[in-house]
Amino acid sequence: MSEIRHNWTKEEILEIYNKPMMELLYDAATIHRKQHDPNVVQVSTLLSIKTGGCSEDCGYCPQAARYHTGVEGNDLMTVNQVKAQALRARESGSSRVCMGAAWRNVKDGPEFDQVLDMVRTINKLDMEVCCTLGMVTENQAQRLAEAGLYAYNHNLDSSEEYYKEVISTRGYQDRLDTIDNVRKTNVTVCSGGIIGMGESAEDRAGMLVALSTLNPQPESTPINALVAVEGTPLEDEKPVEIWDMIRMVATTRIVLPETQVRLSAGRTQMSREGQAMCFFAGANSIFAGDKLLTTPNPDVNEDMKMFKLLGLTPQKPFTKKVQPQTVEAKDSQYESLGEKPRWTRPEHTIERNEVKKQEAKEVKISS
Ligand code: SF4
Numbered sequence: 001m002s003e004i005r006h007n008w009t010k011e012e013i014l015e016i017y018n019k020p021m022m023e024l025l026y027d028a029a030t031i032h033r034k035q036h037d038p039n040v041v042q043v044s045t046l047l048s049i050k051t052g053g054c055s056e057d058c059g060y061c062p063q064a065a066r067y068h069t070g071v072e073g074n075d076l077m078t079v080n081q082v083k084a085q086a087l088r089a090r091e092s093g094s095s096r097v098c099m100g101a102a103w104r105n106v107k108d109g110p111e112f113d114q115v116l117d118m119v120r121t122i123n124k125l126d127m128e129v130c131c132t133l134g135m136v137t138e139n140q141a142q143r144l145a146e147a148g149l150y151a152y153n154h155n156l157d158s159s160e161e162y163y164k165e166v167i168s169t170r171g172y173q174d175r176l177d178t179i180d181n182v183r184k185t186n187v188t189v190c191s192g193g194i195i196g197m198g199e200s201a202e203d204r205a206g207m208l209v210a211l212s213t214l215n216p217q218p219e220s221t222p223i224n225a226l227v228a229v230e231g232t233p234l235e236d237e238k239p240v241e242i243w244d245m246i247r248m249v250a251t252t253r254i255v256l257p258e259t260q261v262r263l264s265a266g267r268t269q270m271s272r273e274g275q276a277m278c279f280f281a282g283a284n285s286i287f288a289g290d291k292l293l294t295t296p297n298p299d300v301n302e303d304m305k306m307f308k309l310l311g312l313t314p315q316k317p318f319t320k321k322v323q324p325q326t327v328e329a330k331d332s333q334y335e336s337l338g339e340k341p342r343w344t345r346p347e348h349t350i351e352r353n354e355v356k357k358q359e360a361k362e363v364k365i366s367s
Helices: 010-017 021-036 080-090 110-121 138-147 162-165 171-185 200-210 241-257 272-280 300-310 352-367
Strands: 042-051 096-101 130-131 151-153 188-190 192-193 221-225 260-263 283-288
Touching: 010 021, 010 200, 010 241, 021 241, 021 272, 042 080, 042 110, 042 260, 080 096, 080 110, 096 110, 096 151, 110 130, 110 138, 138 171, 162 171, 162 200, 171 188, 188 221, 192 200, 192 241, 200 241, 221 241, 221 283, 241 260, 241 272, 272 283, 272 300, 283 300
Parallel strands: 042 096, 042 283, 096 130, 130 151, 151 188, 192 221, 221 260, 260 283
Antiparallel strands: none
């Protein structure tokens, strides 16, 4: 077993990231083989249960209400709709359903109660359930845990320094606070980030410092390649080079040896050969399904063909941790407290957001 370190420095991680490629691949693949079965890949299906209209200003996100991306907002899905999608996902080889809602934070009330019912329903299908609902309080995290939630996703996105360049409506510490609230329960933590937002290699290393110094380290870490969506402030960013993706995956594998490293957004831009290199470098999870929230993703049949070609097998649910018990709403020991997560709004404003908003205003006036 590889040693898990929580004291990585940015310099050490950068040194790994910049190693000659063959050496980096060898080191990462060696750790990967010690810690995981290299022929098993976990498959998650990401489901947007409430799309668009978000009040936040994440510069990469087409669901932010303030950008003009053509994403249509939808109300929260019903429990039956979610159950039907989960059954389809299970049939096509997914062991986990990750439900995403475009919310800044969870609000106690009927919509959250509905999400808790979704969690209960999917857990009873013997699938791992993950939620990504924005910031949560400890009480909300406990209620999710009680419903049978397996994982909560809350990405750090980038380094603390670069985060301010991408998002101004909340701070890095807010992210860490939510992760901390989830850690007070038995729900596992899923947290990762995005490359290709204009950040430097130092920022990539900085994000890995933040993730690796969490104790315990996240059980899963998605590595996304930015999908630059027209209408967002990051629309002009160049696609991520496959070699950058491979370097990032390999470095993540080395500093987070036990974590499931997930290839997430941006897979449509990657060849099968590129993805195979990522699996070799330590990626052992993918998001399946034709859409990742609102951006395109490879067809699940194509993914299964790739698995066959590479001799990969989808991981069975609850391989890494036992299935949580579901407590019914009527037996819950937690009341809805109606509280909001503590939240800071950094004073920083994103210049390019302001420019975009001004341009949008001018277009509106002239039309
Ligand atoms: S990433 Fe999440 S929080 Fe940020 S704008 Fe999109 S939906 Fe909102």
